[in-house]
Amino acid sequence: MNDKQKKMLRKIIVAAVFYIIAIIISKLGFQYSHWVSFAVFIVAYIIVGKDVLLKAFSNIKRGKVFDENFLMTIATVGAIIIGEYPEAVGVMLFYMVGEFLQSLAVNKSRKSISDMMDIRPDYANLIKEDGSVETVDPYDVEIGAKIQIKAGEIIPLDGIVVSGRAMLDTSALTGESVPRSVNVGDHVYSGSINKDGLLSLEVTKEFSESTASKILDLVENAAAKKSKTENFISKFAGVYTPIVVFAALALAIIPPFIFPDTGFTTWIYRALTFLVVSCPCAFVIAIPLSFFSGIGASSKIGVLIKGSNYLELLSGAKTFVFDKTGTLTAGVFEVVKIYPNNVSDAELLENAAFAEEYSSHPIAVSIKKAYEELKEDGSDGNLSERLSDLTEVAGQGISIKLDGETVLVGNDKLMTSNNIEFEKCDDFGTIVYVARNNVFLGTIVINDRIKESAKESLAALKNIGIQKNVMLTGDTKEVADIVAREVGLDYAYAQLLPQDKVDKLEEILAEKNTLAYVGDGINDAPVLARADVGIAMGGIGSDAAIEAADVVIMDDNLDNMVRGIKVAKRTMSIAKQNIAFAIGVKVIFLLLAAIGFGTMWEAVFADVGVTVLCIINAMRNLQVENI
Structure with missing residues (x-):
C-alpha cells in the first residue's frame, strides 16, 4: 500500500469505530442518547466523508456538478436530513471501503505493468580514460563513451560490444524468453538484462533516445489516445449522471401526489437510494483500466500499441495487407x-x-x-x-x-x-x-x-476471424505468386512502386473493412500512414519503425503479431463484458430502488460490488501466458 492508501485505511477504521459506538449509544435509551449518538454519527461521517464532500464542492465551483462525489453527498446529506443517520454514515463508510478496494486493485494493475516495463536503470558504469569505473547518471553519458555492464545489471544505453561476451535477456523488449548471445561487434539495446559475463559497450545513442526510453515513452503516452469505447463511456457518464439526478428528484416529488398514503419521507428515501445505486464508478474506472491493461499485456509480449484507439481498431481489423521483404520473407x-x-x-x-x-x-x-x-x-x-x-x-x-x-x-x-x-x-x-x-x-x-512462421501465422489470422490476407510487393509477379502459394495469401499484387502501393491500398480500403498494413516501417511510411492500423515489424533498434507505425512488433516474429491481435480482441471482449454487466446490474437495482425493494445498504453494496468485480475482470487482461 502507498501512503495515500494507508491514510484512507486509517480513516475507515477510525470512522468504523465511531460508527459502532454511535449505534451502541443509540440502543442504550438514556435521556440524551439520541443527541449523543447523533453527534458521534456526525463525527464518523465527517471523518470518512470529508474528502468526498470537499471534492463535491470543489467540482461544483469548477462547473463539474454531476459526478460520483456529488451523488454520494446528496444521498448521504439527504439521509441525515430525514433522520436516517446510521444509513447515511454506513453508506459513506462502505463507499469509502469500495474506493479503497478499487485503489488497491488499480494500483496492483498499474504496478504489474510498471514492474514489467521497469527497464530504465538509474545508473550507468562509465569507463574512464584511466580504466577506472565510475557510477554516473545515464543522462550524463555521451555518444562514444564506454560503459561496463556486470552480470545481473540492466543495460542502460544502446551500444556496440567492444569487449566481453554474455547472454542477454531481451524479454522486456521483444517478449522472447530465450536469452540472446552477444559478442564483440554486436549491437545491444537498453532494457536488456545481462544474465552472465562482463560486457563493455561503446554508446551509440543518448539516454533520451535509447530503445528503452522510446518504448517507455510510447507506453506512457498511449493512455492519452482514447478508444471510441472509452470516449463513449466518458460522454455517457456525462449524460447519464444528470439524468439519474433529475430522475431521483422526480421520484422524490411526483409519487407522493399520486400515492398520498406513502408520504414524502418514503419517496425521498427511495430517491436517495436511487442516487447511491446510480454512481458511475464502474464505468469511469473499470473500462479505461481494461484498455490500459490490454496495452500493458501487449507490451509484455513485445507488441507496442500507441493508444487505446489503435488497440480497438486492431481488434476489429478484417483485412491484413503485408509487405513482402522483411515481413513475410x-x-x-x-x-x-x-x-x-x-x-x-x-x-x-x-x-x-x-x-x-x-x-x-x-x-x-x-x-x-x-x-x-x-x-x-x-x-x-x-x-x-x-x-x-x-x-x-x-x-x-x-x-x-x-x-x-x-x-x-x-x-x-x-x-x-x-x-x-x-x-x-x-x-x-x-x-x-x-x-x-x-x-x-x-x-x-x-x-x-520465407520466414518459418509466415504460413502458420497467416493461418492463425484466419482462425481468429481475419477475412482477407493480401501482399503488396515491388517484386516480379512470378516471385509474388510463389510467396503467395507458400504462405497461403488470398491475393498478391506485384511490380508496385511506392505510389502504386498507396493506390492499391486505397482500392482495398474502399471495401470498407478495417485494414491493417504490416511492413518493416522503413520504406513503407506512406502506406503505414494511410492504413487504419499501421504495424511495423522489427522495431527493436529501428527508430523509423517506432515513429512510423501505430503498432510496433519489437522483433521479426509474426507469431507475436498474432498474439498482439488476440490481446486486442480479448481487451474489447472484457470491456464489453464490463459495460454490459455494469449497466445490467445498475438498471435492475435502479428499478428495485424506485419501487421500494432496496435499502441504501443494498445500494452501496451493489455499487461497490459491481465496480470491484469489473476491475477484477479487467485485471485478467494482464495474463499473457496462454495467449
Missing part, C-alpha cells in the same frame, strides 16, 4: 540451390565468391557466405595477388581475372554476350551463372527466404 538473401557443370559445388562457389570478393551487394554477400560454409581448406591464399582486372558490366554482372584466368559471374545476358554455352535455369529466385576461361561452370540460385 526474412529480407536476407541466401544460396538455395547449386547446379554445378562438371565441377564440384565447392569449386563453383569458390570461383563465384572470389569474383565477388570486393562487392558488398546482398547477392555477393550470400555467395561468399555459402562458400565459407562449404569450403574444406581454411586458406584461400593472398587474394589481392590472385585477383586482377575487375570489370563491372552494367546490367549483366562482373568479369575478373583469377590466377590469370577470366571468371564471369552474372546473368544470362553476360553469358550470351561472351558466347558461352550454358544451360538456362528457370528456378524461382535470382539466377547467377558462372564461367571460367569461356567454360560454363554452373548455376547458383539465390533467394530471399
Whole structure:
C-alpha cells in the first residue's frame, strides 16, 4: 500500500469505530442518547466523508456538478436530513471501503505493468580514460563513451560490444524468453538484462533516445489516445449522471401526489437510494483500466500499441495487407540451390565468391557466405595477388581475372554476350551463372527466404476471424505468386512502386473493412500512414519503425503479431463484458430502488460490488501466458 492508501485505511477504521459506538449509544435509551449518538454519527461521517464532500464542492465551483462525489453527498446529506443517520454514515463508510478496494486493485494493475516495463536503470558504469569505473547518471553519458555492464545489471544505453561476451535477456523488449548471445561487434539495446559475463559497450545513442526510453515513452503516452469505447463511456457518464439526478428528484416529488398514503419521507428515501445505486464508478474506472491493461499485456509480449484507439481498431481489423521483404520473407538473401557443370559445388562457389570478393551487394554477400560454409581448406591464399582486372558490366554482372584466368559471374545476358554455352535455369529466385576461361561452370540460385512462421501465422489470422490476407510487393509477379502459394495469401499484387502501393491500398480500403498494413516501417511510411492500423515489424533498434507505425512488433516474429491481435480482441471482449454487466446490474437495482425493494445498504453494496468485480475482470487482461 502507498501512503495515500494507508491514510484512507486509517480513516475507515477510525470512522468504523465511531460508527459502532454511535449505534451502541443509540440502543442504550438514556435521556440524551439520541443527541449523543447523533453527534458521534456526525463525527464518523465527517471523518470518512470529508474528502468526498470537499471534492463535491470543489467540482461544483469548477462547473463539474454531476459526478460520483456529488451523488454520494446528496444521498448521504439527504439521509441525515430525514433522520436516517446510521444509513447515511454506513453508506459513506462502505463507499469509502469500495474506493479503497478499487485503489488497491488499480494500483496492483498499474504496478504489474510498471514492474514489467521497469527497464530504465538509474545508473550507468562509465569507463574512464584511466580504466577506472565510475557510477554516473545515464543522462550524463555521451555518444562514444564506454560503459561496463556486470552480470545481473540492466543495460542502460544502446551500444556496440567492444569487449566481453554474455547472454542477454531481451524479454522486456521483444517478449522472447530465450536469452540472446552477444559478442564483440554486436549491437545491444537498453532494457536488456545481462544474465552472465562482463560486457563493455561503446554508446551509440543518448539516454533520451535509447530503445528503452522510446518504448517507455510510447507506453506512457498511449493512455492519452482514447478508444471510441472509452470516449463513449466518458460522454455517457456525462449524460447519464444528470439524468439519474433529475430522475431521483422526480421520484422524490411526483409519487407522493399520486400515492398520498406513502408520504414524502418514503419517496425521498427511495430517491436517495436511487442516487447511491446510480454512481458511475464502474464505468469511469473499470473500462479505461481494461484498455490500459490490454496495452500493458501487449507490451509484455513485445507488441507496442500507441493508444487505446489503435488497440480497438486492431481488434476489429478484417483485412491484413503485408509487405513482402522483411515481413513475410526474412529480407536476407541466401544460396538455395547449386547446379554445378562438371565441377564440384565447392569449386563453383569458390570461383563465384572470389569474383565477388570486393562487392558488398546482398547477392555477393550470400555467395561468399555459402562458400565459407562449404569450403574444406581454411586458406584461400593472398587474394589481392590472385585477383586482377575487375570489370563491372552494367546490367549483366562482373568479369575478373583469377590466377590469370577470366571468371564471369552474372546473368544470362553476360553469358550470351561472351558466347558461352550454358544451360538456362528457370528456378524461382535470382539466377547467377558462372564461367571460367569461356567454360560454363554452373548455376547458383539465390533467394530471399520465407520466414518459418509466415504460413502458420497467416493461418492463425484466419482462425481468429481475419477475412482477407493480401501482399503488396515491388517484386516480379512470378516471385509474388510463389510467396503467395507458400504462405497461403488470398491475393498478391506485384511490380508496385511506392505510389502504386498507396493506390492499391486505397482500392482495398474502399471495401470498407478495417485494414491493417504490416511492413518493416522503413520504406513503407506512406502506406503505414494511410492504413487504419499501421504495424511495423522489427522495431527493436529501428527508430523509423517506432515513429512510423501505430503498432510496433519489437522483433521479426509474426507469431507475436498474432498474439498482439488476440490481446486486442480479448481487451474489447472484457470491456464489453464490463459495460454490459455494469449497466445490467445498475438498471435492475435502479428499478428495485424506485419501487421500494432496496435499502441504501443494498445500494452501496451493489455499487461497490459491481465496480470491484469489473476491475477484477479487467485485471485478467494482464495474463499473457496462454495467449
